[in-house]
Amino acid sequence: MNETMRENIKIALLGLITITLIINTFFNDNRPPRRDSDNYSSSSIATSPSISTNSGNVNDLNPINPISPTQPNQPAPAAATVLSETRAKTAIQFAESSHNFGKIKQDSKHTKIFKFTNTGKEPLIIENATGSCGCTVPQFPKEPIKPGGTGEIVVEYSPGKQEGAQTKTVTITANTDPITTTLNVSAEVETI
Secondary structure, eight states, X not given: OOHHHHHHHHHHHHHHHHHHHXXXXXXXXXXXXXXXXXXXXXXXXXXXXXXXXXXXXXGGGSTTSOOXXXXXXXXXXXXXXHHHHHSOOBOEEESOSEEEEEEEETTOOEEEEEEEEXXXXXXXXXXXXXXXXXXXXXXXXXXXXXXXXXXXXXXXXXXXXXXEEEEEEEEEEESBSSSEEEEEEEEEEEOO
């Protein structure tokens, strides 16, 4: 064999090893199964593989570094997207997708309830809702919403020491097309 051919074989083998590592990292889930204390409904546990969606750290897909079941809602890892993509699709319609709190003070708390309807023909399963920062905390229904049914996403915004015009987002991951829906809250934060 000539030197060029040997180099091509080495490159091909390195590529194959890289692809194998990526597949093993993102698609093997060797963590223990969820417990009821993980704040998931029994129906979504029964229909979902055991992939935790309550942490935003991509390293949490590593079975050596399991996720603590007591963590609050955090951004979902990329693997959560796979669940939504494999479920039957439905549609979600919000009465409004943005809200302006107006002028608010620092270190205050403000709540907005975003009401929605499942306008599709399949049960709506919201897998996760995450705020763009720790100051924006969403709560979402854990049970499937039947076709024609309604639900609420409760968003609490606490600006802390932020100042001036603020716009925050909440990203909802569900079995919809597209799989993510974005809600917005904004405010003009005044110093105390």
